[in-house]
Amino acid sequence: MVLNLILPCEVGVKTVLPAVKAIMARQIVEKHGLNEQQTAELLGLSQSAVSRYISKERGNLLEINGSSEVLALIEQMVTSLIKDPNNKTEVLTLFCQICTAIREKGLMCPFCQKEMPTEWAENCLFCR
Numbered sequence: 001m002v003l004n005l006i007l008p009c010e011v012g013v014k015t016v017l018p019a020v021k022a023i024m025a026r027q028i029v030e031k032h033g034l035n036e037q038q039t040a041e042l043l044g045l046s047q048s049a050v051s052r053y054i055s056k057e058r059g060n061l062l063e064i065n066g067s068s069e070v071l072a073l074i075e076q077m078v079t080s081l082i083k084d085p086n087n088k089t090e091v092l093t094l095f096c097q098i099c100t101a102i103r104e105k106g107l108m109c110p111f112c113q114k115e116m117p118t119e120w121a122e123n124c125l126f127c128r
Helices: 008-030 036-043 047-054 068-083 088-104 109-115
Strands: none
Touching: 008 036, 008 047, 008 068, 008 088, 008 109, 036 047, 036 068, 068 088
């Protein structure tokens, strides 16, 4: 049997990271008044990527808008980034908290289960 070891962090890179970046881009533009180019520079993205996040063409695989806990953490991360763009430690710590909260709520499970062998997916309790 060939083992297909897919870690939750790998799935998170494909689903969680784009969803969080999309919400961050929208918050920075809508709530903090930065334009797309300023937002792109702050997030280390291209202006076109920010445009696609804002228009929901990108970052829409994982639905996290329904989680007030996750949204509050994202707002904290945006506020921290705007206040001190060089304080990467706080931003990274908050991102890990966001990813953990998403996993604990089971929001990433359907994506992980698609990547795992069926016998693993049926018995996986890692995130919860």
